[in-house]
Amino acid sequence: MAFTRAPGKHRAPSRTTRRRANFAGAASLTAAGVIGTLASPALAADTETTLAQEAAPAAPARAIVIDDSLAATIDAQAAAQEAAAEKAAEAKAEAKAAARAKAEAKREARARAKELRAEKERAARAAERERLGSYRLPVAGSPVTTGYRTGGALWSSGSHSGVDFRAASGTSVVAVGAGTVVEAGWGGAYGNNIVIRMNDGTYTQYGHLSSIGVQIGRSVAPGEPIGLSGSTGNSTGPHLHFEARTTAEYGSDIDPVAYLRQHGVSV
Structure with a gap:
């Protein structure tokens, strides 16, 4: 005859059933690593540390605090x-500008010096x-003592072919202008x-000299001494005979x- 449990009724588990339950619980706890006595102390500690690190959030980097005075x-x-x-x-830029200004001043000075030299040469x-x-x-x-074309027996042509200037013997006689002897x-x-x-x-002639101070081919400048006055040749006394000619020959006077007046000389 079969027996069934009445509804709502519970029986206490048997000893065998309780023993099986205890073994199953122990096995479950061991697998989860909860029972510390079943594992070594070092392993348990490492496990706990690792779990704690994984569970805890990352620590923020240490902040550097600077007070107001240091800042x-x-x-x-x-x-x-x-x-x-x-x-x-700025100093470098000023130095460059000064160097450029100095160089420009040198160029201007050289140009001005060149211009001054040119002006001096032109002058x-x-x-x-x-x-x-x-x-x-x-x-x-x-002064003139005997004028041009003065007539008389003193001249072979019958008249004076030049003018006479008063001059004591030995007076300096100069070229009236630039030319060549x-x-x-x-x-x-x-x-x-x-x-x-x-x-x-044109030509100029100087006569009756006491001495001659130049040679043929010599270039002379205006006012350059060429001889000394005297009374040589056909002369009645010391003086300078001066002629202006169109050629070097007598008769072209x-x-x-x-x-002289045409050349700006006051006579």
Whole structure:
């Protein structure tokens, strides 16, 4: 005959059933690693540490705390470095600008010096042209004593072919202008005489000299001494006979006073 449990009724488990349950619980606890007595102490500790690290959140990095005075010092240092860098850059730029200005000043100075030299050379050439183009009296400060074309028996042609300037014997006689000596020596009735071909193509003649100070081919400048006055040749006393000619030869004479005046000489 079969027996069944009445509804709502419970029996206490038997000893065998309780023993089986205890073994099953122990096995379950051992598998989960809960029972510490079933594992070694070191392994248990490592396991706990690992689990704790995995469970706990990552610790934040240690923050560096800077107080206000240190921050101000750092800012001041940075500002000073920046200012120093800017000052160095400005100084470098100023140095470059100064170097450029110096170079430009040198170029301008060289150009100005060159221009001044050119101006000086031009002025010197102009002065030389003026000097060479100038005329003066053959005997300084001396008046004309006998005029051009004066008639008389003293001259073979019947008239004076030049003018006479008063001059004591030994007075310096100069070239009236720039030219080249084409005759220097004895000239017959003229005594010791000099003939100069002037730079403008005309000729001048100086007679009755006591001495001659130039040679043929010599270039002379206005006012340059060429001899000393005297009374050589056909002469009645010391003086300078002066002629202006179109050629070096006798007979090509022109009015010497008009000639000198045309060249700016007051006679």
